[in-house]
Amino acid sequence: MHVCFSHLADRGEEYWHIHTMLSVYHCPDLHCHSHYSDGTLSPADLARQAHAQGVDLWALTDHDTLAGQAEARASTQALGLAWVSGVEVSAGFLGQTIHVVGLGVDVRHPGLQALLAANRASRGPRAQAMAAGLAAQGIPNAYTGALRHAQDPARLSRTHFARYLVEIGRCRSVAEVFRHYLVPGRPGYAPHQWASLSACVEQIRAAGGVAVLAHPARYKLPALQVQLLFDTFAEHGGQGIEVVTSAHTPTQVQQYAAVARERGWAVSCGSDFHSPDESRYLLGALAPLPGRLQPVWDLLRERIDQSGSPAAGT
Ligand SMILES: [Zn+2]
Ligand SMILES: [Zn+2]
Numbered sequence: 001m002h003v004c005f006s007h008l009a010d011r012g013e014e015y016w017h018i019h020t021m022l023s024v025y026h027c028p029d030l031h032c033h034s035h036y037s038d039g040t041l042s043p044a045d046l047a048r049q050a051h052a053q054g055v056d057l058w059a060l061t062d063h064d065t066l067a068g069q070a071e072a073r074a075s076t077q078a079l080g081l082a083w084v085s086g087v088e089v090s091a092g093f094l095g096q097t098i099h100v101v102g103l104g105v106d107v108r109h110p111g112l113q114a115l116l117a118a119n120r121a122s123r124g125p126r127a128q129a130m131a132a133g134l135a136a137q138g139i140p141n142a143y144t145g146a147l148r149h150a151q152d153p154a155r156l157s158r159t160h161f162a163r164y165l166v167e168i169g170r171c172r173s174v175a176e177v178f179r180h181y182l183v184p185g186r187p188g189y190a191p192h193q194w195a196s197l198s199a200c201v202e203q204i205r206a207a208g209g210v211a212v213l214a215h216p217a218r219y220k221l222p223a224l225q226v227q228l229l230f231d232t233f234a235e236h237g238g239q240g241i242e243v244v245t246s247a248h249t250p251t252q253v254q255q256y257a258a259v260a261r262e263r264g265w266a267v268s269c270g271s272d273f274h275s276p277d278e279s280r281y282l283l284g285a286l287a288p289l290p291g292r293l294q295p296v297w298d299l300l301r302e303r304i305d306q307s308g309s310p311a312a313g314t
Contacts, residue, residue, distance in 0.1 A: 025297060028057035029284045030086065031101055031214065031245065031270020034072075037062035037088075038150075038159035040275040046283065047075035047083075055284035057297060057304065059086030059103055061270070063157060064119040066107045073305060082306045084297075087112075088214060090119050090192070091200040093232065094225055097192060098213070100200050100233075101242065101268065103296060104303030105209030112207040115195050122193055124153035129190035130161055130182070137187045139170060158182045158189075159274065174278050184220075197229075198236040205237040210299045212240035212268045215247040216256055234263060240296045244269035244289055246281040257290040268296040 033039030034046055041049070043060050050058045058081055060072040069085050076083035084104050091098045105112060131143035145164035150156045162177035171177045181188035194200075204211040213233055221229060241263075242248075243256045260267045267289055271281045289295060297304065 025057040025082070025295075027054045027284045027286075028269060028295075028297060029055045029271050029273075029286065030057070030059040030084070030103060030212075030268050030296065031061050031088070031242065032059075032273040032283060033062055033088075034060055034068045035151075036065050036068035037155055038157045038274060040277070043068040043072040044075040046273070047072060047079055047081060050283045051076075051079045051081045053282055053284040055081065057082045057084065058283075059084050059270070061086035061088040061101050061103075063088050063155075064090055064116045064123075065155070066105075066113070066116065069107045076305070077307055082304055084300050084304045085209075087116065087204075089116065089200045089204065090194040091197040092192070092194040093197040093229055094221070095191065096219060096221065097194060098197055098219060098229065099215065100197070100204065100238070101212040101214045101270070102200075102204035102207065102209040103212060103240075103268070104300045105204055105207040109203075109207035112203045112209075115199060115203045119194055120154040123156045126190050126192045127153065127156040127161070130158070130188050133190060134161070134165075134181065134188045137181075139165070139168075139188075142188070161188060197232055201233060201236040201238050208303070210240055210266070210296060211238045212242055212266075212296060213238060214242050215245045215272065216241060216259070217249075217252040218247050230259070230263060234265075238265075239299060240266040240268050242270060243267040243293070244286050246272050246279065246286075250287070253287065253290065257293060260293055266296040266299050267293045 034043045060068050062068050066087055073083055085107055087102045089100045091100050127143055134142040146156055146160040149163045150160040162174040165171050165177045183189055201211045241256055241260050244253055269286050269289055271283050273279045273283050
């Protein structure tokens with residue numbers, strides 16, 4: 001944020017006019033994943049791709065880990081790309097998994113770190129349950145196979161299982177594996193005990209961040225529960241919602257823009273990029289945010305690192 005003080009002495013009056021100019025970004029991408037969670041690229045490679053594709057404000061938002069943040073920040077500083085810290089936290093709500101993106105968080109905050117560590121620790125047992133379900137369908141050794149893709153049990157996700165099933169020729173794409181095996185009601189799905197939605201939002205706020213409800217169209221909740229989700233998110237300090245994301249159709253973009261206006265939430269945008277082979281959209285390849293909405297970066301002015309970047313416009 002730039003603050004200009006203009007002394008209007010020529011009018012014979014002794015007062016200061018304070019004019020606030022908000023930073024404007026033309027191509028922000030505030031949601032993507034590196035190999036520290038279920039992406040395939042390093043933070044440095046992602047930063048380079050983001051920069052090459054014209055992204056002018058970038059956040060890496062790995063699932064339940066801040067391990068890639070230092071590398072992401074160093075890479076953006078070298079490239080002159082504005083950066084803000086990020087994480088995508090898995091949250092439990094009415095038996096469903098909800099994703100909350102935390103932007104501008106203090107990456108050393110003990111409360112947030114503890115919550116993320118607990119979420120990571122529960123990934124191993126959940127993966128064992130998923131593997132047992134797949135074994136019952138005649139797909140043995142899925143745990144070992146998925147682990148080879150993840151490297152670390154604390155990172156194991158459905159995406160790693162999906163990559164293994166594609167590798168062994170069970171399905172042709174990650175999306176197909178999800179549809180047939182890895183969603184509720186399918187044999188490779190196992191429910192998960194994540195931290196509660198309220199705890200996730202509260203810890204993001206305690207760490208100085210802005211909590212953003214990720215890709216809302218992806219949750220399969222009845223209408224009343226959706227309202228309860230929005231109410232709970234707001235009550236505990238949620239301030240933003242992803243409106244433009246690769247998971248949303250143009251109609252859904254308008255639908256969640258209306259939710260943002262109604263609730264007074266800031267809006268965010270992100271590709272949710274995971275891999276050049278699997279992602280439908282490249283970093284930064286996003287439609288513009290609909291008008292008359294407050295962009296989430298207005299709430300992150302103190303948290304955006306622009307060191308080395310050209311002024312982000314005015
Ligand atoms: Zn997500
Ligand atoms: Zn994501």
